[in-house]
Amino acid sequence: MSRQAVHGKNTAGNTAGNTAAGTAASSPGSAALPLAVDRTSPVPLYHQLSRQLEEAIETGLLAPGSLLGNEIDLASRLGLSRPTVRQAIQSLVDKGLIVRRRGVGTQVVHNQFKRPLELSSLFDDLETAGRRPATHVLHNAVEPASAEAAALLGLAEGAQVHRIERLRLAHDEPVAYLRNELPTGLLALETADLEATGLYRLLRGANITLHSARQAIGARAATAEEAARLGEAEGAPVLTMKRTTFDDMGRAVEYGSHLYRAARYSFEFQLLVRPA
Numbered sequence: 001m002s003r004q005a006v007h008g009k010n011t012a013g014n015t016a017g018n019t020a021a022g023t024a025a026s027s028p029g030s031a032a033l034p035l036a037v038d039r040t041s042p043v044p045l046y047h048q049l050s051r052q053l054e055e056a057i058e059t060g061l062l063a064p065g066s067l068l069g070n071e072i073d074l075a076s077r078l079g080l081s082r083p084t085v086r087q088a089i090q091s092l093v094d095k096g097l098i099v100r101r102r103g104v105g106t107q108v109v110h111n112q113f114k115r116p117l118e119l120s121s122l123f124d125d126l127e128t129a130g131r132r133p134a135t136h137v138l139h140n141a142v143e144p145a146s147a148e149a150a151a152l153l154g155l156a157e158g159a160q161v162h163r164i165e166r167l168r169l170a171h172d173e174p175v176a177y178l179r180n181e182l183p184t185g186l187l188a189l190e191t192a193d194l195e196a197t198g199l200y201r202l203l204r205g206a207n208i209t210l211h212s213a214r215q216a217i218g219a220r221a222a223t224a225e226e227a228a229r230l231g232e233a234e235g236a237p238v239l240t241m242k243r244t245t246f247d248d249m250g251r252a253v254e255y256g257s258h259l260y261r262a263a264r265y266s267f268e269f270q271l272l273v274r275p276a
Helices: 047-060 071-078 082-094 122-128 147-153 191-196 199-205 224-230
Strands: 001-004 097-099 104-108 111-118 132-144 160-170 175-184 210-221 237-247 252-261 264-269
Touching: 001 122, 047 082, 071 082, 071 175, 082 264, 122 160, 122 199, 132 191, 147 160, 147 175, 191 237, 199 210, 199 252, 224 252, 224 264, 237 264
Parallel strands: 111 264
Antiparallel strands: 001 264, 097 104, 132 160, 160 175, 175 252, 210 237, 237 252
């Protein structure tokens, strides 16, 4: 059995027996965090440093708001050049894990949310992880289904569906842009309810038992409109997910087409070896 994520974990160059350079104490806000580089490793020094800092952020050793300290301090402690440390820090900035703030320094922001691939609601997953989910409803109306949704929901072309568009936030930051189409008559979808909880929780509250789903995951560049909603630059990478959900009677009850910020979100897989 193995676990993989879109952004996998790889701790390179921190084996104590092979470390050729000294270990550095943590910077302010990250007490007792050891950092080390292995000059005998083929892994670039900047990557060794960035991976150790990234892992500390992912595991909570470097909490949101922690300061990394300045490049000169890190370079001196590890015996690295400033350009090497700068490259390591920039790679974390590019992933959205840290930010440079004038007058403050380099600061950790919220780490990436890794979501297991199972039939669950993003709202529930964020709430379980303590990420303070919130929802802004951008659109909520009954209107003709898109051609794609009609085909996947088993509806006639032009049939009426309940179409909703939402922006999902975690810790007050946009994480996902969610678009759903549902057959009419399943349940009432009030904007206040959609902003208070997740769609799957509302479906379960209407005595609809979710059983299975077909799902496809991809990646592409965000359009200008999508990027503006997600707080990203135009062309920033986004993860895509399309899902058709079925109840325990085999009815298609929901079609979703969603976008996720790649810097804040990844899908996690559990893989099994097929029996011979």
